[in-house]
Every structure is written in C-alpha cells, then in structure tokens.
Amino acid sequence: MEDVDAVSKVVHRRDGKTTAEVTYTENVDMPINKSMWKMMLGSTNDDCQELVKMLIEKSKRLKEAAKDSSQLCSAAQKLSAIPRLTLVGEDVKNETASKIASKAIKCAQEQMEMQNTVDEFIGRHSQILKQMLESGTEISEDFAWSFSFCVFGVQLFHFIAEALSFS
Secondary structure, three states: OEEEEOOOOEEEEOOOOOOOOOOOOOOOOOOOOOEHHHHHHOOOOHHHHHHHHHHHHHOHHHHHHHOOOHHHHHHHHHHOOOHHHHHOOOOOOOHHHHHHHHHHHHHHHHHHHHHHHHHHHHHHHHHHHHHHHHOOOOOOHHHHHHHHHOEOHHHHHHHHHHHHHOO
C-alpha cells in the first residue's frame, strides 16, 4: 500500500521499503499504415459506404486514392491472417486438426467482433461528416490530403500505450 504526500507529490510506502526505479520497455513492431480514408473504404458500415460515395463524387484526390490497389491487397491479407481456418471441415475425424480448427474459428470470431466495433465507431463519425456535406460544407484540398494520406499513428500509439497500462 502506498500513500501520496499531496504537497510534495512523493509516494511513500507504508511498509518502509523503497520501490525500485525500473521501467520495463518492449519494442513492438507495429505497422501503422492506414489512413482514415483506407479504413472507411474497407468498412462494411452502411454510413461509411454512403460517405465514401459522396466523397468520391466531390473530390478527385479521394477518388484517385480509392483506386489504389493496396486496399485490395490489404483485404486479401486479412483473409489469410488466420491460416488455420483452412482446416475447418477437413478430416473431421482427426482430433488434433479439429482442435486447431476450433481455435481458428474462435480467433476469427474475435477478429470479427473487433472489426465490428471499429466499423461502428467509424460509422458514427461518418454520420457527422455526411450531415456536414449534405448541409453544403465544401471539401478542401487540405481535408482530402489529410484524410487520404495522413496516418493517425500518434493517436494510435497513445491509445495502445494506454491500453497496455491497464492490462
């Protein structure tokens, strides 16, 4: 148990011992390569799809970015992200293969739940952007550029760091 001295902001342990000043750091190789535009292009949310159509009609830059084949490659990579799914339905008498297939299905279900959460989040923000466009807001080049090419890695980094601190 620890007490914090409000004036000095010093933490004192009640047991009289001192806490070692050690920080654990781990390098994590994370590809942060998606712009919000790419996320919207890959979303199955109806509001996202409607917004994408509106933005493609109104912006040449976003239309060109939507034609980028890297989005197609990214979707294909997601299909192969859980390679053990290929065991589902194969040799059902093989107990080991069935266990591996069951774990793969569970992993796929977790992935779909996470993707649904992301789609819902993006969809809510898409509704706001759609309303703004429907009320006559113009799409500036700055918006089109930042939306299609800027990666929001700093925000993601802070989110991940926060999430890891609670685990």
